Amino acid sequence: xxxxxxxxxxxxxxxxxxxxxxxxxxxxxxxxxxxxxxxxxxxxxxxxxxxxxxxxxxxxxxxxxxxxxxxxxxxxxxxxxxxxxxxxxxxxxxxxxxxxxxxxxxxxxxxxxxxxxxxxxxxxxxxxxxxxxxxxxxxxxxxxxxxxxxxxxxxxxxxxxxxxxxxxxxxxxxxxx
Numbered sequence: 001x002x003x004x005x006x007x008x009x010x011x012x013x014x015x016x017x018x019x020x021x022x023x024x025x026x027x028x029x030x031x032x033x034x035x036x037x038x039x040x041x042x043x044x045x046x047x048x049x050x051x052x053x054x055x056x057x058x059x060x061x062x063x064x065x066x067x068x069x070x071x072x073x074x075x076x077x078x079x080x081x082x083x084x085x086x087x088x089x090x091x092x093x094x095x096x097x098x099x100x101x102x103x104x105x106x107x108x109x110x111x112x113x114x115x116x117x118x119x120x121x122x123x124x125x126x127x128x129x130x131x132x133x134x135x136x137x138x139x140x141x142x143x144x145x146x147x148x149x150x151x152x153x154x155x156x157x158x159x160x161x162x163x164x165x166x167x168x169x170x171x172x173x174x175x176x177x
Contacts, residue, residue, distance in 0.1 A: 001056060004040045005029030011044070014051055021051050025084065027058035027075050035151070038082035045083030055079035055087040059109040076134060077159045077175065080143050089131060096123060134173055140166040 001024045002010045010023045023044070029037045045053055058075040076087040094100055094111030101107050112128040115121070141163040151157040156177050163171045 001026060003027075003029050004037050004044075005032065007040050007044050011048075014048060023051060023053050024056040025053055025079065027055060027079075035078065035149070038078040041079060041084060042082040053079075053084045055084050057088070057090040059090050059106055074159065074177070076131075077149065077161050077173075080161055081149065085143070089127060130175075137171045138163045138165070138173065141171065142166075144170075 003026045010025075013020055014023065025041060027037055041053060045051075055075065079087045089112055091106075091109050091111040092113070094109060094114050096114045096116045098107050098110070099117075101109065110125055110127070112125060112131055114123040114125060116123065144162040144164055149157060149159045159175045159177060161173050163173075165171060
């Protein structure tokens with residue numbers, strides 16, 4: 001597990017451990033744009049074609065804060081466009097009281113579902129539905145390198161990711177950001 005802002009450590013592990021072939025990446029490289037965070041992964045993947053990269057940790061956001069840095073469509077799409085073979089949300093389930101983190105942990109992180117500890121109600125978040133769109137159609141697939149992103153000056157844009165499912169179906173997931 002490592003951030004993409006420093007490739008030296010993952011490269012050292014990969015070079016010195018003959019039983020390691022997969023590198024897990026986090027999306028935390030502060031001070032960089034979402035696109036810049038994943039540029040190093042693309043270089044790492046090109047330099048290590050026999051390794052596998054997976055984005056394993058990026059927090060899902062609290063919709064109430066209007067915080068969009070860890071916007072699920074981008075932290076799934078950009079790693080895939082940069083050579084990762086998969087992407088996961090860090091927190092699958094959280095609390096509506098945001099009280100499940102360790103003392104110095106992420107107190108603003110939400111899960112794909114938020115559970116009200118008092119009532120037991122399950123609240124499906126925006127990120128739940130976004131991941132559901134990918135999961136419903138993209139199944140046992142191979143990423144097709146025919147996709148891209150268009151960013152508008154105001155920070156919005158369009159992201160497209162194409163896949164070939166094992167059953168031969170082609171799937172394109174288009175997100176309007």
